[in-house]
Amino acid sequence: xxxPDDADPExxxxxxxxxxxxxxxxEAFSDAVIAIAITIMVLELKIPDEATLDALRxxxxxxxxxxxxxVYLGIYWNNHHHLIKRTTEVTGGILWAxxxxxxxxxxxxxxxxxxxxxxxxxxxxIVYGVVLLCAAxxxxxxxxxxxxxxxxxxxxxRALGRDWKGKLSPTLYAAAIGLxxxxxWLAVAVYALVAVMWLVPDRRLERRFATG
Amino acid sequence: xxxPDDADPExxxxxxxxxxxxxxxxEAFSDAVIAIAITIMVLELKIPDEATLDALRxxxxxxxxxxxxxVYLGIYWNNHHHLIKRTTEVTGGILWAxxxxxxxxxxxxxxxxxxxxxxxxxxxxIVYGVVLLCAAxxxxxxxxxxxxxxxxxxxxxRALGRDWKGKLSPTLYAAAIGLxxxxxWLAVAVYALVAVMWLVPDRRLERRFATG
Amino acid sequence: xxxPDDADPExxxxxxxxxxxxxxxxEAFSDAVIAIAITIMVLELKIPDEATLDALRxxxxxxxxxxxxxVYLGIYWNNHHHLIKRTTEVTGGILWAxxxxxxxxxxxxxxxxxxxxxxxxxxxxIVYGVVLLCAAxxxxxxxxxxxxxxxxxxxxxRALGRDWKGKLSPTLYAAAIGLxxxxxWLAVAVYALVAVMWLVPDRRLERRFATG
Amino acid sequence: xxxPDDADPExxxxxxxxxxxxxxxxEAFSDAVIAIAITIMVLELKIPDEATLDALRxxxxxxxxxxxxxVYLGIYWNNHHHLIKRTTEVTGGILWAxxxxxxxxxxxxxxxxxxxxxxxxxxxxIVYGVVLLCAAxxxxxxxxxxxxxxxxxxxxxRALGRDWKGKLSPTLYAAAIGLxxxxxWLAVAVYALVAVMWLVPDRRLERRFATG
Numbered sequence: 001x002x003x004p005d006d007a008d009p010e011x012x013x014x015x016x017x018x019x020x021x022x023x024x025x026x027e028a029f030s031d032a033v034i035a036i037a038i039t040i041m042v043l044e045l046k047i048p049d050e051a052t053l054d055a056l057r058x059x060x061x062x063x064x065x066x067x068x069x070x071v072y073l074g075i076y077w078n079n080h081h082h083l084i085k086r087t088t089e090v091t092g093g094i095l096w097a098x099x100x101x102x103x104x105x106x107x108x109x110x111x112x113x114x115x116x117x118x119x120x121x122x123x124x125x126i127v128y129g130v131v132l133l134c135a136a137x138x139x140x141x142x143x144x145x146x147x148x149x150x151x152x153x154x155x156x157x158r159a160l161g162r163d164w165k166g167k168l169s170p171t172l173y174a175a176a177i178g179l180x181x182x183x184x185w186l187a188v189a190v191y192a193l194v195a196v197m198w199l200v201p202d203r204r205l206e207r208r209f210a211t212g
Numbered sequence: 213x214x215x216p217d218d219a220d221p222e223x224x225x226x227x228x229x230x231x232x233x234x235x236x237x238x239e240a241f242s243d244a245v246i247a248i249a250i251t252i253m254v255l256e257l258k259i260p261d262e263a264t265l266d267a268l269r270x271x272x273x274x275x276x277x278x279x280x281x282x283v284y285l286g287i288y289w290n291n292h293h294h295l296i297k298r299t300t301e302v303t304g305g306i307l308w309a310x311x312x313x314x315x316x317x318x319x320x321x322x323x324x325x326x327x328x329x330x331x332x333x334x335x336x337x338i339v340y341g342v343v344l345l346c347a348a349x350x351x352x353x354x355x356x357x358x359x360x361x362x363x364x365x366x367x368x369x370r371a372l373g374r375d376w377k378g379k380l381s382p383t384l385y386a387a388a389i390g391l392x393x394x395x396x397w398l399a400v401a402v403y404a405l406v407a408v409m410w411l412v413p414d415r416r417l418e419r420r421f422a423t424g
Numbered sequence: 425x426x427x428p429d430d431a432d433p434e435x436x437x438x439x440x441x442x443x444x445x446x447x448x449x450x451e452a453f454s455d456a457v458i459a460i461a462i463t464i465m466v467l468e469l470k471i472p473d474e475a476t477l478d479a480l481r482x483x484x485x486x487x488x489x490x491x492x493x494x495v496y497l498g499i500y501w502n503n504h505h506h507l508i509k510r511t512t513e514v515t516g517g518i519l520w521a522x523x524x525x526x527x528x529x530x531x532x533x534x535x536x537x538x539x540x541x542x543x544x545x546x547x548x549x550i551v552y553g554v555v556l557l558c559a560a561x562x563x564x565x566x567x568x569x570x571x572x573x574x575x576x577x578x579x580x581x582r583a584l585g586r587d588w589k590g591k592l593s594p595t596l597y598a599a600a601i602g603l604x605x606x607x608x609w610l611a612v613a614v615y616a617l618v619a620v621m622w623l624v625p626d627r628r629l630e631r632r633f634a635t636g
Numbered sequence: 637x638x639x640p641d642d643a644d645p646e647x648x649x650x651x652x653x654x655x656x657x658x659x660x661x662x663e664a665f666s667d668a669v670i671a672i673a674i675t676i677m678v679l680e681l682k683i684p685d686e687a688t689l690d691a692l693r694x695x696x697x698x699x700x701x702x703x704x705x706x707v708y709l710g711i712y713w714n715n716h717h718h719l720i721k722r723t724t725e726v727t728g729g730i731l732w733a734x735x736x737x738x739x740x741x742x743x744x745x746x747x748x749x750x751x752x753x754x755x756x757x758x759x760x761x762i763v764y765g766v767v768l769l770c771a772a773x774x775x776x777x778x779x780x781x782x783x784x785x786x787x788x789x790x791x792x793x794r795a796l797g798r799d800w801k802g803k804l805s806p807t808l809y810a811a812a813i814g815l816x817x818x819x820x821w822l823a824v825a826v827y828a829l830v831a832v833m834w835l836v837p838d839r840r841l842e843r844r845f846a847t848g
Binding site: 243247250252259279283290293294 | 444445449452453456457460461464467468519520523526527530531533534537538541542545546547548551
């Protein structure tokens with residue numbers, strides 16, 4: 001594995017501004033992981049033993065949780081694309097912040113299946129929220145590491161603006177986890193609400209990327 | 213996650229004509245999802261417990277439904293490619309119409325396995341038809357959103373022509389679902405017929421794309 | 425789905441020489457399917473219930489069949505690459521000949537697991553051979569369709585030469601299937617032998633591609 | 637399958653310096669296999685039967701082994717990228733050395749699940765170490781084959797330097813396997829330690845690649 005052992009201290013001081021990979025390479029790998037996660041979730045839709053509509057009924061919550069997670073992974077794919085296309089260099093820190101995000105996204109199939117197979121019971125709903133929260137924090141860390149590298153006047157920093165959705169989302173997930181102890185459906189409603197919030201287009205952002 | 217909170221109403225009015233992603237990126241992600249869906253279907257071919265030809269016999273319907281779904285996913289991959297290569301811009305609406313299509317395609321492994329494991333029983337055959345119908349409608353929506361964006365005189369709109377196959381297919385799926393209540397094999401025959409209809413090449417279309 | 429209904433007969437006559445997709449696109453999709461098939465095979469390596477070396481023992485044949493199939497899929501990936509990089513156009517016929525090959529390659533995980541879980545019993549060994557044979561025939565069909573399209577003086581046709589490996593392989597698979605009725609290990613030996621035959625490099629071919 | 641049968645002995649002598657594939661193609665395929673391996677590991681996280689936190693408790697070791705393997709596959713993805721981006725030609729030997737590495741990486745989901753489901757019992761911990769060791773040796777072989785092809789004064793050879801991490805890692809895995817017979821947690825600690833060693837950035841290497 002490629003590594004020199006003769007480190008130059010002077011170089012080390014500015015090494016975190018150095019690229020280790022092209023953004024395109026990082027994005028292709030991330031797209032592959034997200035495409036796999038979004039597709040293998042269907043393997044958790046267990047085939048019913050009987051060939052009746054009744055046998056499908058227990059799958060309804062599994063299906064609903066599948067839809068929710070599919071939408072979330074679609075949102076992450078979209079947001080990740082927006083982030084990386086304004087990224088000019090991938091440092092080691094960015095690479096690992098990105099893998100950290102992929103780690104939490106890879107847990108979606110598990111959390112989704114557990115929620116679905118237990119009719120949105122309280123504990124799985126909380127665990128699902130924790131995965132959502134960790135993924136949102138991981139996205140925020142990735143974004144922060146990239147913005148710090150790109151600089152406050154970079155196109156990315158300007159395109160992000162105040163980033164109210166990015167800041168509101170983890171707050172809402174945390175609130176939803178708390179609400180789940182009162183009523184699990186409140187938590188589920190918040191999860192769905194945040195997804196809808198991301199689905200409503202930020203038209204101005206789209207324009208900026210299009211004209212930028 | 214990248215989002216400005218200072219929306220410009222004037223911009224919003226024309227924002228739906230703005231690009232959020234290159235068509236190449238959208239196609240690569242869609243290709244990955246289709247490649248995964250087409251390949252993981254084989255995981256539903258449960259390994260027989262015994263090492264005899266008799267033990268393979270219950271797998272015959274599973275195998276046949278696998279072949280049918282493999283061909284269908286191949287057709288969608290091909291048609292999707294034709295559609296996207298004439299797409300010049302990906303708006304937020306196109307992105308989500310595309311994910312909506314991928315959602316229904318991702319259900320092929322489930323519907324295929326249920327049909328196969330129940331010897332093409334009526335209810336699974338109907339559910340399979342519903343998935344086919346929803347995928348066809350999703351493709352039609354995606355195509356409509358793109359054509360509206362590209363304009364009526366765009367190369368895509370002209371290449372599509374009257375699109376009789378695209379309009380006939382959902383009609384036939386709906387008819388097949390109705391026929392399944394009479395005889396499930398009629399429905400299966402229609403599903404196979406529509407696949408054959410798509411397999412027969414539209415030579416003129418190929419020529420247009422090749423010379424265009 | 426894109427299809428005009430106003431076909432031009434004059435055009436139809438020469439339509440089969442028209443491209444529907446770039447070779448790069450076809451290869452990327454095929455690579456994805458092969459990468460998935462080669463990787464999900466490991467899901468058939470069932471986790472032993474106990475944490476002892478004895479519990480691993482029943483996995484030995486599964487592991488051996490996994491190694492054999494891994495090598496075969498690697499060979500197909502390599503040969504497919506050689507074929508497509510000399511392909512200048514993808515017609516509808518080439519596209520479907522390619523999907524036909526991918527279909528048989530997608531059955532490798534199933535055949536591999538069945539052979540492995542039954543200690544290379546006769547019937548699974550025969551079925552494995554049938555999958556090998558069908559994949560080899562599918563490759564031959566794909567190659568023939570492409571060569572016919574490229575022409576007898578094309579770089580591909582010249583690079584192929586007499587293609588003795590491509591012709592010998594299906595013959596040997598067929599022979600191995602027959603031999604399995606006598607002794608299943610003879611069949612397995614032939615399968616391994618053909619793989620080794622492909623592993624030994626065709627140095628001249630490599631040179632031609634490198635200098636061509 | 638493409639093969640000439642008229643080999644030229646003179647050509648054969650220098651044939652091992654010839655390219656069979658572009659490094660980009662090799663890397664895309666490897667990235668796909670690693671992305672699949674890193675994502676399907678989550679399928680080994682079996683969904684608990686009950687919807688309680690207690691039901692999650694047996695998953696804790698599975699989760700920990702998942703984290704460790706996720707990090708390892710991330711390290712291999714990163715190191716593989718560094719290696720291939722300094723590779724100018726892919727010979728048949730490099731192609732098969734690369735597939736050999738992918739083979740061992742594809743066993744990570746199996747080894748991870750077995751370790752996790754048995755609370756890091758001694759035998760699975762040893763087997764996990766064997767997979768780590770074989771992957772490290774496979775990486776070393778791949779690197780050696782490429783360096784031999786690129787030459788001792790190539791940018792790759794210079795970037796590798798003395799490669800102390802690459803040489804130390806297999807030694808530590810072998811030691812850990814021995815230590816597992818004394819105490820399995822010692823082995824696990826060494827596995828984690830080696831991962832941390834790779835995570836700490838080689839800043840000078842990053843700089844070289846960035847400025848090179």
